[in-house]
Amino acid sequence: MQEKNLTLGVPIGEALESVVGVRLLVEGLQRTKESMAIRVFVNAPEADAETPVEGNPNFVGTLYLYGHGQEEPVAEEHPERAAAQRLPYDQHLDLSEQLRLVGPGSQKLWVTFVAVDFQDRGLDPELIQFQRLSLVPGD
Secondary structure, three states: OOOOOEEEEEEOOHHHHOOOOEEEEEEEEOOOOOOEEEEEEEOOOOOOOOOOOOOOOOEEEEEEEOOOOOOHHHHHHOHHHHHHHOOOEEEEEEOHHHHHHHOOOOOEEEEEEEEEOOOOOEOOHHHOOOOEEEEEEOO
C-alpha cells in the first residue's frame, strides 16, 4: 500500500508556549522537476488529497514547489542557472492559531504533509524532501 502523506512529530518546547506567534519552519526544501503543492495539516495524520482545507482547523496552509522541469538544455547553455534551480530553500507557515487549539502542556505537534498536483491529485509523499522541521517564534 502506498503512503498517502508524510507525518512527523515536532517538539513544541516550553519556550514556545508563552510566545504569541509561532511559525513552522521547513528548512532545506528540495526542488523537484515537477511543480506541486504541499498541503500542511497539524494533528491530522489521516489527511490526504481528499481532506478538505476550507473550514478545517487542522489545515495550516500550502507550500508551493515550482519545478525546474527538464534541465538538460539549460544546463548546457547556463550551468550556473541549472545549479541554482536545484538549490534547496526554506519556507514557513504561521502556526499560531493551531498551537492555541492544541492547548498548553502538549509536548508534540504532529505535522502532516500532503503532496498534490495542480489538479488536486495526490502525489507520492517521497517527493517531499527537506533537511529540518522546527517551530520558531513568529513576528
